[in-house]
Amino acid sequence: MLITELGEFGLIERIKRVLGEKGPGEIVGIGDDTAVLEVSGDKVLLATCDAQIEGQHFLRDQITPRQLGQRAAAINLSDIAAMGGVPRYALASLALPDHLTVEFIEEVYRGMKEFLGRFGANLAGGNLARSLGGIFVDIALLGEVAPELVLLRSRAQPGDRVLVTGTLGNAAAGLQILLGKVNPGDLKVEPLVQAHLTPEPQVRAGQLLAKLRCVTAMIDVSDGLAGDMTHICESSQVGVEIWMDQLPISEVTRRLAEQNGKNPLDWALYGGEDYQLLFTAPPQEVERIISSVRGEIGLEVTPVGGVLKDLREKRLVRRDGVSFPLEAKSWDHFAKSRGQ
Amino acid sequence: MLITELGEFGLIERIKRVLGEKGPGEIVGIGDDTAVLEVSGDKVLLATCDAQIEGQHFLRDQITPRQLGQRAAAINLSDIAAMGGVPRYALASLALPDHLTVEFIEEVYRGMKEFLGRFGANLAGGNLARSLGGIFVDIALLGEVAPELVLLRSRAQPGDRVLVTGTLGNAAAGLQILLGKVNPGDLKVEPLVQAHLTPEPQVRAGQLLAKLRCVTAMIDVSDGLAGDMTHICESSQVGVEIWMDQLPISEVTRRLAEQNGKNPLDWALYGGEDYQLLFTAPPQEVERIISSVRGEIGLEVTPVGGVLKDLREKRLVRRDGVSFPLEAKSWDHFAKSRGQ
Structure with missing residues (x-):
């Protein structure tokens, strides 16, 4: 089924089904414009975003939609990893050409969910828009870490x-x-x-x-x-x-x-x-x-x-x-x- | 100057200059892959994202780059407003065609900074990528609210x-x-x-x-x-x-x-x-x-x-x-x- 046949809100319902129950800490999740999330007061928040753009980061005939979702999640998870952090919540902002099928989009979300879920993070919100060009998958990922454990780039010492x-x-x-x-x-x-x-x-x-x-x-x-x-x-x-x-x-x-x-x-x-x-x-x-x-x-x-x-x-x-x-x-x- | 002449990291340096000092609560801000942010432990976190896509949400000959930045910030600020929240940190993910000038991009960031700053929020991080199509400005905005004050869509009562x-x-x-x-x-x-x-x-x-x-x-x-x-x-x-x-x-x-x-x-x-x-x-x-x-x-x-x-x-x-x-x-x- 083409996404134009289902419409934006129908598509959101299908995505909700793919994603299933709200994850731990999600007070309001997918479906609202804004997610409401619990944070640990003794931690600092980590926030990163990275996009996968068709033709620039991937070619549609060389990656499955599920792999695309996994890849978009992986590159963001890696940024949280580099801080020594625990990934918690993701927002996915997708821009999609009209001619895509609903099944294609569902697979992208399944891929994101799989990779996020493996490390304890959930897709808590996002945005859908129409793209006049190719596919655009942008993920913002939030994580946590105890302030004394956060690993920065700036503290390398001569002799290390x-x-x-x-x-x-x-x-x-x-x-x-x-x-x-x-x-x-x-x-x-x-x-x-x-x-x-x-x-x-x-x-x-x-x-x-x-x-x-x-x-x-x-x-x-x-x-x-x-x-x-x-x-x-x-x-x-x-x-x-x-x-x-x-x-x-x-x-x-x-x-x-x-x-x-x-x-x-x-x-x-x-x-x-x-x-x-x-x-x-x-x-x-x-x-x-x-x-x-x-x-x-x-x-x-x-x-x-x-x-x-x-x-x-x-x-x-x-x-x-x-x-x-x-x-x-x-x-x-x-x-x-x-x-x- | 075209952005291809300056390169990605040169562009990031210029953007840092536009944005100025780190905002309150930013431990690590612009320039790193991941922002490190303070959160208030007695609050819940609000997280939203929304994109402005050329040809879909705006036409380049009808909006100035500064207005584009303001608009991208405004629509996200509005989602935090609808929860009764206090906006705090934004991540901006931009995909940009090669032929744009550095001055154009700086104006987009000035616009975002202005509108975010008016409500006490800072641009704490983001991502830059090359777009093979038009301009894409995606903002993820984080806010806070006391859990007892959060306003949801789900509690309207008959008679209200x-x-x-x-x-x-x-x-x-x-x-x-x-x-x-x-x-x-x-x-x-x-x-x-x-x-x-x-x-x-x-x-x-x-x-x-x-x-x-x-x-x-x-x-x-x-x-x-x-x-x-x-x-x-x-x-x-x-x-x-x-x-x-x-x-x-x-x-x-x-x-x-x-x-x-x-x-x-x-x-x-x-x-x-x-x-x-x-x-x-x-x-x-x-x-x-x-x-x-x-x-x-x-x-x-x-x-x-x-x-x-x-x-x-x-x-x-x-x-x-x-x-x-x-x-x-x-x-x-x-x-x-x-x-x-």
């Missing part, structure tokens, strides 16, 4: 180690596959495509890292390690060296790059959209961090560099000691030319 | 009066002028155009009405009185009669309609976008409400109907007692045909 969760470059490799720019051959690349389409936000790792009380600065890798590390450097007024050969790149990504004459470091450093956590901590805490995250979440953490004193010093260091400037060649929505 | 602040139909008349569908002749219609472009959110009236503790249900008039009254009826499971001849319509709107062979009631009932407050209260409270709102805010409140017992009874009543069904012929973004 730089660490990252999981692997880097999978999402960029997955995008290259979707765009037909590399040939996977016999490689099992489904996880790479999935890493691009529905990244896994490291919410539990973020919360655990906050509780360890030794992380000095944290950000999620949305723009690429080089770009996001630069954000930490500028906020903290420090420099950095990144150990090129230590970057955690998966075997399949390495092989895909090799078979296609690409450098996997490009994907790891500048690809972006991995949604791993990049953070700094004193060297004496590194072992405890690695074993805690491995033990409690089953996720690897890798030391990939060190924090330097001088903001102007930002470099990549190769095993043989040769170093290169670390350029913030990250995703920039309005740059004249793009590195990707 | 229906009341509305200000006048109805000005915004619809202003839109007709902008679209060239009516000829203003010698009439001074600038206030009507302004009512459409930059509506005045009734935030102070909403807060005052909440404090009077006698309002049973409230909503803002965004879809037109007929449509928004229907929302109250359905949420409260009540019927309504609207006294056609009592609707507060400004003299200039009446004259404009008359000179152009239009019925001003159509604009008042179905035009929408007046962003006045529509609410219900027991009859014995009507005088106190009218004199309080007039005395403290200088705003007129008009009784326009009564709440009935049966949800199926929704009617317009003329002075001579003849009645007509009240159709919810309001703005519906996905309806096949529109009443407007």
